[in-house]
Amino acid sequence: MDYTQLFQFSGRRVLVIGAGSGIGREAALALDAHGATVICADRDLTAVQVxxxxLGANASAVELDVLDFEAVRAAAAExxxxxxxxxxxxxxxxKRIVDYSMEEFDRVVNLNMRASFALLQAFAPRMADNGGGSIIGIASIRATVVExxxxxxxxxxxxxVQLVRTAAAEFGAQSVRVNVIAPGVVETPLTSQIKANEQWYNAYSEKxxxxxxxxxxxxxxxxxxLASAASSFVTGSVLTVDGGWTAIDGRFTPPN
Known part of the structure; x- marks a missing residue:
């Protein structure tokens, strides 16, 4: 075993959806740094072109709306x-449950869940036909703890999380690995509402x-x-990256 190759992506193409900002952008930069040819996809074409x-000369940018199922299927074929x-x-x-509108409910479910299902349904069989691969989604500590x-x-x-575990079971025999990372609170556009409130921001920091x-x-x-050969026997897993949020019960240190 040549362990120097565990994190090498030379000759491999990867697709990062959501590469226009936040975690997706950083994932694209990191994968490129390890030698991958990165296809950067996002609904915001201008952002993903940036x-x-x-990235390297072989990187490319494509416009992709994951709520458009036909566009997702076309991307999987391409x-x-x-x-x-x-x-x-x-x-x-x-919003609290009593304040939610059904339009808001549908908006969150469609992007976070329906689109994820559509991506797995479109891409996993293609990977299986091509000898395998790795699919990585972004869950959250909110899959476990709430407020x-x-x-x-x-x-x-x-x-x-459960969808990914099921996909891991269904496509594992074809060498398709499916996992998620579960971040804690991350400074991204999605958390801008919290960052703007100092008390809220500090409370999350202290957690x-x-x-x-x-x-x-x-x-x-x-x-x-999770995309590399270093995780070749990892599938159906949740990799928690939360700074210890879900491991500890508050930050008060009792007296001796």
Whole structure:
């Protein structure tokens, strides 16, 4: 075994959906740094072109709306040779259950859950036909722990975990691995509402064992790992990257 090759992607193409910003952008940068040819996809073509311009000469940018099922199927056909798929697109509406509209419910469920299902349905069989590959989604600590105002978001992330586990079971025999990472609180456009509130921001900082928020680039290592040969026997798993949020019960240190 040549262990120097565990994190090498030379000659491999990967597709990162949501590469225009946040975790997706950092995943694209990290995979490119390890030698992958990265296809950067996003609904925002201008943003994803900026990401692709920072990568190697072989990188490309494509416009893709994951809510358009026919576009997803077309992308799966066009990029049937990829060795890894990373999808990060998600949304949240922070409201208590009694305040939610059904339109808001549908918006969160459609992007976080329906689109994830469509991506797996379109890409996993293509990977299976091509000898295998790795699919990586983004769950959340909210799949496990919740707070007021997180009902629908948390439900979709818990559903994504079970969806990925099922996909791992169904496609494992064809060497398709399917996993998720579960971030804690990360400084991305999705959390801008919290970042703008100092009290809220500080409360979240104090909740983790490390006493701070994560930066998007701190998710990239976990994604590279799950896409690489280093994780060749890892599937159906949730890799938690939360700074210890779900491991500890508060930050108060009792007296001796």
């Amino acid at each position: 990401t692709a311009s920072e 990029y049937s040779d990829i060795s890894a798929l990373v999808f990060t697109a998600a949304t949240n509406v922070r 007021p105002g997180q009902s629908v978001y948390a439900a979709t992330k818990a559903a994504l 983790s064992a490390l006493g701070r928020w994560a930066k998007p680039e701190e998710m990239a290592g976990a994604i590279v790992y």
